[in-house]
Amino acid sequence: MQAFVTVGSTQFDDLVEAVLSQPVLNSLREKGFTHLVVQCGKYAAASKLAESNDDGPWFLKRQDVEIEVWRYKPSLKDDYNTAKLVISHAGSGSIIDVLRLEKPLIVVPNPSLLDNHQVDLASELDKLGYVKASTTWGLAEDIRSFESSCLQPFPQMDRSRFRNLLDEEMVVTPATAPAVSPEVYESTHVHRVYDAIAPHFSSTRYKPWPVVAAFLARLPFGSVGLDAGTGNGKYLIAPSEREGKNWTIGLDRSAQLLDIAKRAGEKDRECVLGDVLESCWRDGAFVGLCDIYCNSPPPFDYRTPQEIHTGEKSASSAKFATLTCFAFLPPPLLVVQSLLRCLSPSHGRALIYVWATQQDALSKRSMPPESTASGMQKGQGKDVFVPWMLSDSSAPHKSKEISATPLQHESPPVYDRYYHMFDEGELRALVEAAAEEMDISICPLDAEQNASENCSSSRGIHKRFIQIVKDDWERSNHYVEFCLFER
Numbered sequence: 001m002q003a004f005v006t007v008g009s010t011q012f013d014d015l016v017e018a019v020l021s022q023p024v025l026n027s028l029r030e031k032g033f034t035h036l037v038v039q040c041g042k043y044a045a046a047s048k049l050a051e052s053n054d055d056g057p058w059f060l061k062r063q064d065v066e067i068e069v070w071r072y073k074p075s076l077k078d079d080y081n082t083a084k085l086v087i088s089h090a091g092s093g094s095i096i097d098v099l100r101l102e103k104p105l106i107v108v109p110n111p112s113l114l115d116n117h118q119v120d121l122a123s124e125l126d127k128l129g130y131v132k133a134s135t136t137w138g139l140a141e142d143i144r145s146f147e148s149s150c151l152q153p154f155p156q157m158d159r160s161r162f163r164n165l166l167d168e169e170m171v172v173t174p175a176t177a178p179a180v181s182p183e184v185y186e187s188t189h190v191h192r193v194y195d196a197i198a199p200h201f202s203s204t205r206y207k208p209w210p211v212v213a214a215f216l217a218r219l220p221f222g223s224v225g226l227d228a229g230t231g232n233g234k235y236l237i238a239p240s241e242r243e244g245k246n247w248t249i250g251l252d253r254s255a256q257l258l259d260i261a262k263r264a265g266e267k268d269r270e271c272v273l274g275d276v277l278e279s280c281w282r283d284g285a286f287v288g289l290c291d292i293y294c295n296s297p298p299p300f301d302y303r304t305p306q307e308i309h310t311g312e313k314s315a316s317s318a319k320f321a322t323l324t325c326f327a328f329l330p331p332p333l334l335v336v337q338s339l340l341r342c343l344s345p346s347h348g349r350a351l352i353y354v355w356a357t358q359q360d361a362l363s364k365r366s367m368p369p370e371s372t373a374s375g376m377q378k379g380q381g382k383d384v385f386v387p388w389m390l391s392d393s394s395a396p397h398k399s400k401e402i403s404a405t406p407l408q409h410e411s412p413p414v415y416d417r418y419y420h421m422f423d424e425g426e427l428r429a430l431v432e433a434a435a436e437e438m439d440i441s442i443c444p445l446d447a448e449q450n451a452s453e454n455c456s457s458s459r460g461i462h463k464r465f466i467q468i469v470k471d472d473w474e475r476s477n478h479y480v481e482f483c484l485f486e487r
Helices: 013-019 022-030 077-082 092-100 117-127 139-145 159-163 182-203 210-218 255-261 305-310 332-341 426-437 448-456
Strands: 002-006 035-039 058-062 065-070 085-088 105-107 224-228 247-252 271-273 288-292 346-355 382-389 414-421 464-474 477-486
Touching: 002 013, 002 077, 013 022, 013 035, 013 139, 022 065, 022 139, 035 077, 077 092, 085 092, 085 139, 092 105, 092 117, 105 117, 105 139, 182 255, 182 382, 182 414, 210 288, 210 346, 210 464, 210 477, 247 255, 255 271, 332 346, 332 426, 346 414, 346 426, 426 464, 426 477
Parallel strands: 002 035, 002 085, 035 065, 085 105, 224 247, 224 288, 247 271, 288 346
Antiparallel strands: 058 065, 346 477, 382 414, 464 477
């Protein structure tokens, strides 16, 4: 029989070393397991396991158990299907994948990552009888006493029961018009909230989105990049094979999150406190730019400063004039323009990733009915409040300067976070409108050569172009990838 161990995309050396230890291997052998496959992720000592390729896989034999160790695969489904027992970290994605396949599962939380978030999840699932929760130091005994027949079948179709075991069911509500100044409203529902929930928020943000990770992996070595809205800095951590090859600066408005980001991956990171409109770098400074843009309040008035002065409005500004009824600054148009300005015209690449109004079946966000969308039209997205409930083990931040007012005073507190959720096509239209305002031409994906030829006919004149490389939807998010070049 074969057992399979997975640590996910993060580093969980304690679990890898535990499953390769003599006590755990003896327990597996006593249960009849003769083969063990270990997905070790960023395990630091992997190359020392056997005389083999440094990049793996590694093959060894201990305690009469044949062992195969490797770092990553595009999919773990085949390994799940083959295994008669799965031992997994307590990431929610891995857990639900295994439970859907009706495989016996022992869950080992990684306490160094998640501020007890994984511990809470594993404990709840263990109480319901779906998994066996264990620890790295108690794994050998738990395997020895484990009886898969005692587990309860996981309900395949009732996804809400699993979602409710996570941090919170995000019942999204329409954002209300402010009774205070826009600055106070934004500070209350964006900046102060993230400072108040920073440790708990960071503990749930450890796994990179595949689209974002793939974008960063495509940047050429030697690139200087910007992660705008870096949060806890998870995208500042490069895969081991790319560590030190590129330099990424993290930008965020939350000082509390930046304190975490500065030591992302237990290494010193370059981080800047501020927002994207108040950049301290020269134009064209970055080859790669990533922006997870979802909680900067959009305004009612999308005019540029010159348009406000003259009382006129350009065609591209008019496209977004009715995006929302809130008179907030800064406009998304200006945000995207600021991103374009700091992007290198020598084939700089950018990815903007936003929450979508179209949510998939596994999403924890419960969208408000169309009738309550504050009069917003199709293609203009929704302005919403998304609640954040602190876990019982996470206390609100105690600094008076950054404390946010929770919706309720009982423990655990719940905070309203403002978000703009985008409709299909809205993000691309916003990027194109921002480019047009800056006299940047929109270039079809297959027309860069024609753009170069047209510009070369005007000696001494340089023209900037933007190409939309990809405009797509992934797991309840819209994203647009584009490149900027000059001819």
